[in-house]
Amino acid sequence: MYPIRSKVVLNPTVVKMEIEAPRVARKAEPGQFVMLRVEDDGERMPLTIADFDREAGTVTVIFQIVGATTEKFAHMEVGDALPDFAGPLGRATVTEGKKKVAIVGGGVGCAIAYPVAKKFHEQGAIVHSIIGFRTADLVFMADEFRAVSDHMDLMTDDGSAGEKGLVTNALKDLIDSGEDYDEVIAIGPLVMMKFVAKLTKEYGIPTVVSMNPIMIDGTGMCGGCRLTVGGETKFACVDGPEFDGHLVDFDEAMSRGSMYKPFERHAYDEACHLYNMEVK
Amino acid sequence: MANMSQVKNEMPVQDPKVRITNFSEVALGYTPEQAIDEATRCLNCKRRPCVGGCPVAIDIPGFIQKIVDGEFEEAYQIISQSSALPAVCGRVCPQESQCERVCVRGARGEAVAIGRLERFVADWHRVHVTEAPKPVPSNGHKVAVVGSGPSGLTCAGDLARKGYEVTVFEALHIAGGVLVYGIPEFRLPKAIVQSEINNLKAMGVKFETNTVIGKSVSIDELMEEEGFESVYIGSGAGLPRFMKIPGENLNGVYSANEFLTRVNLMKAYKENSNTPIQHGNRVAVVGGGNVAMDAARCARRLGADVMIIYRRTEKELPARAEEAHHAKEEGIEFYMLASPVEILGNEQGWVSGVRVQQMELSEPDESGRAKPVPIEGDIRTIAVDSVIMSIGTSPNPLIASTTEGLATQKWGGIIANDETGLTSHPMVYAGGDAVTGAATVILAMGAGKAAATDIDHQIMGTAD
Numbered sequence: 041m042y043p044i045r046s047k048v049v050l051n052p053t054v055v056k057m058e059i060e061a062p063r064v065a066r067k068a069e070p071g072q073f074v075m076l077r078v079e080d081d082g083e084r085m086p087l088t089i090a091d092f093d094r095e096a097g098t099v100t101v102i103f104q105i106v107g108a109t110t111e112k113f114a115h116m117e118v119g120d121a122l123p124d125f126a127g128p129l130g131r132a133t134v135t136e137g138k139k140k141v142a143i144v145g146g147g148v149g150c151a152i153a154y155p156v157a158k159k160f161h162e163q164g165a166i167v168h169s170i171i172g173f174r175t176a177d178l179v180f181m182a183d184e185f186r187a188v189s190d191h192m193d194l195m196t197d198d199g200s201a202g203e204k205g206l207v208t209n210a211l212k213d214l215i216d217s218g219e220d221y222d223e224v225i226a227i228g229p230l231v232m233m234k235f236v237a238k239l240t241k242e243y244g245i246p247t248v249v250s251m252n253p254i255m256i257d258g259t260g261m262c263g264g265c266r267l268t269v270g271g272e273t274k275f276a277c278v279d280g281p282e283f284d285g286h287l288v289d290f291d292e293a294m295s296r297g298s299m300y301k302p303f304e305r306h307a308y309d310e311a312c313h314l315y316n317m318e319v320k
Numbered sequence: 321m322a323n324m325s326q327v328k329n330e331m332p333v334q335d336p337k338v339r340i341t342n343f344s345e346v347a348l349g350y351t352p353e354q355a356i357d358e359a360t361r362c363l364n365c366k367r368r369p370c371v372g373g374c375p376v377a378i379d380i381p382g383f384i385q386k387i388v389d390g391e392f393e394e395a396y397q398i399i400s401q402s403s404a405l406p407a408v409c410g411r412v413c414p415q416e417s418q419c420e421r422v423c424v425r426g427a428r429g430e431a432v433a434i435g436r437l438e439r440f441v442a443d444w445h446r447v448h449v450t451e452a453p454k455p456v457p458s459n460g461h462k463v464a465v466v467g468s469g470p471s472g473l474t475c476a477g478d479l480a481r482k483g484y485e486v487t488v489f490e491a492l493h494i495a496g497g498v499l500v501y502g503i504p505e506f507r508l509p510k511a512i513v514q515s516e517i518n519n520l521k522a523m524g525v526k527f528e529t530n531t532v533i534g535k536s537v538s539i540d541e542l543m544e545e546e547g548f549e550s551v552y553i554g555s556g557a558g559l560p561r562f563m564k565i566p567g568e569n570l571n572g573v574y575s576a577n578e579f580l581t582r583v584n585l586m587k588a589y590k591e592n593s594n595t596p597i598q599h600g601n602r603v604a605v606v607g608g609g610n611v612a613m614d615a616a617r618c619a620r621r622l623g624a625d626v627m628i629i630y631r632r633t634e635k636e637l638p639a640r641a642e643e644a645h646h647a648k649e650e651g652i653e654f655y656m657l658a659s660p661v662e663i664l665g666n667e668q669g670w671v672s673g674v675r676v677q678q679m680e681l682s683e684p685d686e687s688g689r690a691k692p693v694p695i696e697g698d699i700r701t702i703a704v705d706s707v708i709m710s711i712g713t714s715p716n717p718l719i720a721s722t723t724e725g726l727a728t729q730k731w732g733g734i735i736a737n738d739e740t741g742l743t744s745h746p747m748v749y750a751g752g753d754a755v756t757g758a759a760t761v762i763l764a765m766g767a768g769k770a771a772a773t774d775i776d777h778q779i780m781g782t783a784d
Contacts, residue, residue, distance in 0.1 A: 124529070126531070259532055261560070262581050
């Protein structure tokens, strides 16, 4: 069992949990993910590692409540334990050899963009962060980003916090103002990563995106997480999860990501219904 | 007086019409009377060719004679001297190409039903002898086993019996490997796998699930930091192959591994399962092996009309005859001499059909095998809403790529000594599908057994 050591609600739909998992903590690097279950007979869910503490033997995950499993996870408290927590899986972010980078985070993706920004910062790179949310209530980790960034833009769709607009607007402005990045790292919704990659392609700036497709095992066994990258089929779990954003077929990834939407919707409604009954 | 019937006692099975509506076991097993009657067909001949046909050299005539005498537990004890998983092997071993192939009764009529008898004995033991095996006093030596499939379990069992402190590392959340994620419930009930694993636990074998060797911890770390004197790698051949044809990433295209894992490991066949699966109306399974049969029969049970598409003819199907026979009984269509060239999709990104190239067989080549060759211009379109690719798997590169000095074949298999399983890395052994590529449960078990013997010799310093 893997006990929950701390829990922080970051915004109405995003929760941060610190899980005790010494083997995972010992090896974890930014960019990698874990595979967990929240109950026996539960689904296996991949979550990218948001932080880790090798001394304490803990790994932090940050997730958005989007379905039945995340809903159940969000209802767990400090002292509860996950039955399964395996990792670290996938390849770590390559941070070496870059002098100036732009980190673009969208929504819950900011949670996993942060450790990447932090690592670049610690290695002495100039870090520009652009983080985007729908509205002010959903903003989280802005201070953390600020602390590891040489420049930070906070964007919201409705302008209720930071600047009004999309992360791509901010990125374009920075590039147009003469900022010269060795690499752009974009982590967020598929549609955001697609448009970041489209923009940077015009400017010829190498761009890395972190993919989060449907997965079962996370070790290369099922092939459910396959993507087309540069015309070749890749498995996000072992070949990624980070890929060259200019080569990823985002439209296919979006289509594959929606494969079980009706099932997921139904399962989510069921879970919510059960919690509502408990409240009554 | 031997029973001179030329045919085996038939295996009682669930009616095909009924069984396609459930996931319960198809073959129901012999009654004691049937088992004794079948056992008396064994001539207890001096030559004992069956023992040589068994990859783990079970004393087959020995256990069969115990059945004749009605001493079922004694029969079990004889089998368990050689096999850690009799209930599993009695069900999934290809006996027709091993022990039964060389049975002298096969010269005139059918061989003795060795597999069915093995299964009977193992099942009898499980039901009647509930006492768990006792732990063997430790000899103070630690060995790690990577992977909890048939190969790893066999190696772990043999070493534990000799007093080794064995830890089995498993990447998934439950132990059993292909026995739990791959082979379906209706062919190998998971309760049986669990009971074999519980026996190993009772003997003192430790299981660490959720531990991905090569990621969570490396082989070198196990040996240098965690005190394991030897490591056996039985990590299987888990990486699914695809055909690299257009449309393979459409929604509704599964690897057999994914489809079977969703159904078996994640219990997607149960109504209240937390794991989704597409319930296709018309499913094409591409491939002709046992895994293809398993996938087809699972899809059938989920309510689909299913066809198996294979590029050669039924005669060349790599699947066991029994599996193909069961599949046919269940109404699965066999579309032979065809090979997919494209998977078609609709506007929503879901599978709508498959285009297949019709094939014919060439004259047999020097190896005696006829090659499928395309019939120019004969390409047909079949309407399906799901495709399951079952064209084989490769060894997972996770371990080889993270272990220095572990030599592999070009195609990914770990290079290991044929007799001992020793790899190019000192005190690291490997066997099963990780070495051979996808093969059978019993061959994997044989390799686990051989490695256990050599590990013991090396650690005890008794190697000659």
